[in-house]
Amino acid sequence: MINLGMASLRLYAGLVGCRSGFCARSLRTLSGMTVSQGTRDYNPKQMAIREKVFNTIISCFKRHGAENIDTPVFELKETLTGKYGEDSKLIYDLKDQGGELLSLRYDLTVPFARYLAMNKVTNIKRYHIAKVYRRDNPAMTRGRYREFYQCDFDIAGQYDPMIPDAECLKIVHEILSELELGDFRIKVNDRRILDGMFAVCGVPDDKFRTICSTVDKLDKMSWEDVRSEMVKEKGLSEEAADQIGQYVSLQGGMDLAERLLQDAKMSQSKQACAGLTDMKQLFSYLQLFQVTDKVVFDLSLARGLDYYTGVIYEAILTQTGPVPVAAAQNGAGEKAEEGVSVGSVAGGGRYDGLVGMFDPKGRKVPCVGVSIGIERVFSIMEQKAEASAEKVRTTETQxxxxxxxxxxxxxxxxxxxxxxxxxxxxxxxxxxxxxxxxxxxxxxxxxxxxxxxxxxxxxxxxxxxxxxxxxxxxxxxxxxxxxxxxxxxxxxx
Amino acid sequence: MINLGMASLRLYAGLVGCRSGFCARSLRTLSGMTVSQGTRDYNPKQMAIREKVFNTIISCFKRHGAENIDTPVFELKETLTGKYGEDSKLIYDLKDQGGELLSLRYDLTVPFARYLAMNKVTNIKRYHIAKVYRRDNPAMTRGRYREFYQCDFDIAGQYDPMIPDAECLKIVHEILSELELGDFRIKVNDRRILDGMFAVCGVPDDKFRTICSTVDKLDKMSWEDVRSEMVKEKGLSEEAADQIGQYVSLQGGMDLAERLLQDAKMSQSKQACAGLTDMKQLFSYLQLFQVTDKVVFDLSLARGLDYYTGVIYEAILTQTGPVPVAAAQNGAGEKAEEGVSVGSVAGGGRYDGLVGMFDPKGRKVPCVGVSIGIERVFSIMEQKAEASAEKVRTTETQxxxxxxxxxxxxxxxxxxxxxxxxxxxxxxxxxxxxxxxxxxxxxxxxxxxxxxxxxxxxxxxxxxxxxxxxxxxxxxxxxxxxxxxxxxxxxxx
Structure with missing residues (x-):
């Protein structure tokens, strides 16, 4: 499921039109990467590192009993239409050379939902590791490309609440621990809690999604700027914005969920209560899995994509790695990226309505999943390898x-x-x-x-x-x- | 390196324009495969088989000391232009959404050559396993898709003649033996022998390539039809055609190369002599590698792509597998395929000029390689698995x-x-x-x-x-x- 670094991707959506800063034609070599049209070649040393990272991730997925599937790199354009909200403009279309209109996949979640509906699969635990494509402003030095890998693990099926959801978080915890990328934190929230919060704060129904998009920028913008966007650009009342401001500053664990269930205003929303009850349940399972040390219930986490219906989460690295050597070589075009947090390495959530969108009879298959965003991890591992005295072998010749x-x-x-x-x-x-x-x-x-x-x-x-x-x-x-x-x-x- | 089933692909190039027979919009399920726009999903069982096949192939590549690289799924359109001859019309272009014109890779060889030139790599032994794309008329029941895997192994560098070439053939021999697909044969020829033959038979210089294309159809058409195409469509004299006919019926081993070196006409061509001398050398190395049992020097082997400059080869399965269950279900649109040989599972050759086309100073890097065409292999393995009583496990859960x-x-x-x-x-x-x-x-x-x-x-x-x-x-x-x-x-x- 969903893209790492989604939040930071979205920040640059507006730049794509002009692409003024990024000269994709010029082929440059940045700290060992060859860069062309916002994509990268992998040389043998990079592939050796990539193989190691993939082995760690695949081992984890297999340890959890996941099956493996694969889907084509392109889908019918209509399959992707209306699934990604504002980010849809980043979809790569194929030229109309006769036949169907096709687009390169934007993530692995929508193809997975299409696969389930088309094959009438009602329950599966699967992983899928493949490249996805976004016409975004690339930032090679930060491990952000127009072509990048996602490593997705999803559980589809009608089960008792929060058990598969907890397993997804356990998987993120295992993988980030095993990759030894430094300390990390997994933020969780729930779309129902967000929507309930918007409702009790007086956000009109038709502004839920757009206000949600603005809240999602809180990891990149100050509250003042977010508030200003809500009020001035999106026409929200100052009172509503301030009430939202009080909630989205809250972070905690099971205790916070309990407190909000008692909250005079929040408890008026049935949706919020359902989300908060599930959040309590989720934390109880996370305790059994012994991963609560890294998980925080954070009301400011929104995630941008349209298809989430329940729990959402995002993992960030809390230690800033060494500054990439190449950062100092950045041209003017990459200035806009300075100061942007790039710590997000995994994200996902529950999307119970997506499969139904592909079924002729609208039959739903509840799904929850997580996507490990591996390019950022590669960048860190490469920097580690460069810094280390140990040589990376690129063959296994005896x-x-x-x-x-x-x-x-x-x-x-x-x-x-x-x-x-x-x-x-x-x-x-x-x-x-x-x-x-x-x-x-x-x-x-x-x-x-x-x-x-x-x-x-x-x-x-x-x-x-x-x-x-x-x-x-x-x-x-x-x-x-x-x-x-x-x-x-x-x-x- | 190059596509398996190239010969059969070419047969259908003419059909692509109309696509009348293939209704890509309808999503059908053929013997367990889901089919959409000429591509396929892989379900867990198919992925388990695929993983096994890849493990065999990757083990072989690693046994031969190969490094691994990866390149993006799309290249600048101009990178692919002028490399594939008549097949260029099968290239998938991306829509012009601003920025560079991009195309999906058609094979892994041209991206490899671009990689070598761009990174100034003058010698490497590498493998690359990835999907390539062709806007061809698909034939799912025969393992032919618009998106399909190639498993390429190439050796770049200036070395003594025919040693890397022999290793490529050894690799094909190892992989096809280990996959247990039944008996196979590896045809070899040399572009220089073909060109020399054309010269001494009186083919005008400017008709070499087009006559070569016609010769390449000999595995699919009778000599009479090939001769007729040469004379009637391509304007070759009857005498020249008949002389070619005598040569292309020849098959043998080192003995044939020796005989042709003595041939009154063939020996007049310097090019042919160089090719024949190298062919003798190649067979001497193949004897050391103990693979001559499967290799045959076949003057009718031409291969369609423009970039070959020396040895060329193609492996075919000589046992026809069981007829796919789905074959009987074929719609009218697939009728044209009946009776077409689909035995080709690997191909490749030497291309000493390709890297130079991407180098600003035209610096050449001699290359030779082979591509294992894995979709056909998957189809056979899937049929085997269906027929077998043994269940394919799709997880490793203990x-x-x-x-x-x-x-x-x-x-x-x-x-x-x-x-x-x-x-x-x-x-x-x-x-x-x-x-x-x-x-x-x-x-x-x-x-x-x-x-x-x-x-x-x-x-x-x-x-x-x-x-x-x-x-x-x-x-x-x-x-x-x-x-x-x-x-x-x-x-x-």
Whole structure:
């Protein structure tokens, strides 16, 4: 579910039209990333880091019994229409080349809901890891791109309240803990509490969504600015705005939910009471899952998307990482981003009405889910790797098949094929007569731990000289025992 | 590198304009696949099969020391322009919403070449697994979609001739053997041999490419039809066509290369001689790699794409699999496909000029690579799975936390969290009071091997009843030893 950094994305929606600052045509290299049209290539080192992060996330999803699905990168344009509120203008459309009008997926939630309705699936716990697309003003140095990964976990089905919701928060807690990104906090709220609050504060029904959008900016703007937008731009009364102001400053846990249930005004709203009762229930499950240390009930959390109907949440990193080296190189066009919080790394919530929008008979399938926003995590991990002395290996090669003498290409190739056929990860230089030094250098550079050296004498004796790269120790191993010996020495590779 | 099934794709290029037969709007379900706009969703069972296939392929690529890269799903339109010959009309363009004109990638080879040039990489061995896009007439029952995966392995760099080329063929041999898809054959040829042949047969220089395209249809059309196209449509003389006809009927191994080097006419072409000499060299390396049993030098292999400069190859499955169940359900629109060979599962070749097209100074980086066309493989594996009695598991859950009595939800959640925290893959039902039978039924359905059953008595005794699903055997395990016991019993999961 939903995009990390949604809040900050929205801030720039207005800039997209002009794109004045961002020269996407120029291909620049920022701290090792190649940047073109707001997207990025991943080089082998970045891919090695990405693989590690994905493994952590997928392990967690599998630990929770999730199945995996995949959907196409584009959907019928009409599938995406009317699902994202103001952000719909960020959708990439395909050119009309005949046939249906298509758009690149904007998130994985709407395709998931379409999938459930189309296949008449009424309950599933699934994960989906794939790229999504937004015509937004990119900010590469902060891990924000026009093409980026989402790692979604969702639970669809009619169940007893808040149990799947609590599992989603447990998953966020597990993943952020395991990735060791520093301290984090998970804010939770409920759309019903927000709507109830708007109602009792005197917001007219037809202004709920737009006022909700303004409240959602509280993590980026001061209350004064938010209040001013409500009153001056959106025409809300000053009294209503001030009453909202009192509520949205509140943060707490189960105690806050209990207090608000007793609140003279809030308790007048049935919706708010339902949300608050569920919030209490949610916290009781979170206690069982031992994750309440990081979770805070925060009435200012709104989230921008239209389709949420119940609990919503967002995880932020509370420690600011090291300032990216590239930040200092930013051109004028990226100035607007300075000072913007970019800590959001996961978000989601409950959307009980979305599947019904795709079902011909409107049959609903309640859903709750979370999306891990992985690009920001990649950026942090890359910075960590740069700062660390430890080298990131980009291959898993166990052994290099080498020779010190000339005219042994055929023998090298024969041995390499033997090793491949035995399941050993092996490399050989594509030169007839490479220098031993350059073969050893390649091992040093790419972290290959062993070298199998062939020479005339070794061939006569039926042995191979097995060299350990880091110790430079060499021993003769009989050809028959070579595979076994390599496996023994590279158990950890 | 290049698309499997390229040859068959090309056959339908002409149909794309009308699309009369294919009603992409109607969403149909064909043998378990959901189909929309020529793309497919993958359900959990299909994803489980896909994961297995990818693991086999990625293991092979890693065994050969390949690094991994990734590029964006879209490229600047101009990057793709002029690289695919007649097939360029199949490229998906994005709508012009301001900014650069973008297109969805058509293969992974051109983005790879762009990546090398942009990052000034002069040598790398990399794999890249990602989806590519073609506005083609889809044929879902045969594993042909508008969105499909390619699994590419390429070696870039200036090396001694034919060593990397031989490794690519070794890789195809390994992967097709490991996937157990039945017998296969790898056809090889060389663009220089083809061009030399055209020259000595009297084809005018400016007709090389178009005659090459016609030759490429030999796997789908009779020689008579190919000859007729050459003479009547492309204006080749009858004599030239007949001379070509004699050559393209030739198949063999190293012996054929030697014979052609002595051929009075062929030996007049320097280009052909260079290609034939390299072909001999290639076969000598393939002998060392012990893969000549499946490789055949076939002068009729042409491959359609413009960018090949040397060796080309294509792997086909020689056993026809079971006829897909859905084939009988095909509508009239898919009639045109009947009788078309769909055996091609890998292809590639050498493209020494492509990187230079992206370098401002035209600096060349020689490249050779192969693309495994995985959709066809998925189709075969899915059919196998359907036919097999063995159930495909879609989760890896080791244990279900259950209870036989009411009011134990909290205890179930607490224990489940304990197991998750210990790295055990565990599920729990999202119901306050689920029936034991439905909890056990879920285990049966999804292949969960163990159930940890909690009851009042077990809680008092500090134990859990651990049930083995298939044997229905139950034993009490102390809470402290539960994790260890579950791990011991599910080592193979």
């Amino acid at each position: 052994v290099m098949v080498a020779s010190a003498q000339k005219n042994l290409l055929e023998e090298r190739l024969r041995l390499t094929a033997e090793l491949w056929n035995a399941g050993i990860k092996a490399e050989v230089m594509y030169k007839k007569n490479p220098k031993l030094l350059s073969q050893l250098q390649h091992c040093e550079d790419s972290g290959i731990p062993l070298v199998a050296i062939l020479g005339e004498q070794e061939l006569k004796d039926g042995v191979v000289k097995l060299r350990t790269v880091h110790s430079r120790e060499e021993i003769d191993v009989s050809r028959a025992k070579l595979v076994e010996e390599i496996k023994r020495r590279t158990l950890d590779v | 244990v279900m936390v259950a209870s036989a009595q009411k009011n134990l939800l909290e205890e179930r959640l607490r224990l489940t969290a304990e197991l998750w925290n210990a790295g055990i893959k565990a599920e729990v039902m999202y119901k306050k009071n689920p029936k034991l039978l439905s909890q056990l039924q879920h285990c049966e359905d999804s292949g969960i091997p163990l159930v940890a059953i909690l009851g009042e008595q077990e809680l008092k005794d500090g134990v859990v009843k651990l049930r083995t699903v298939h044997s229905r055997e139950e034993i009490d395990v102390s809470r402290a030893k539960l994790v260890e016991e579950i791990k011991r019993r599910t080592l193979d999961v």
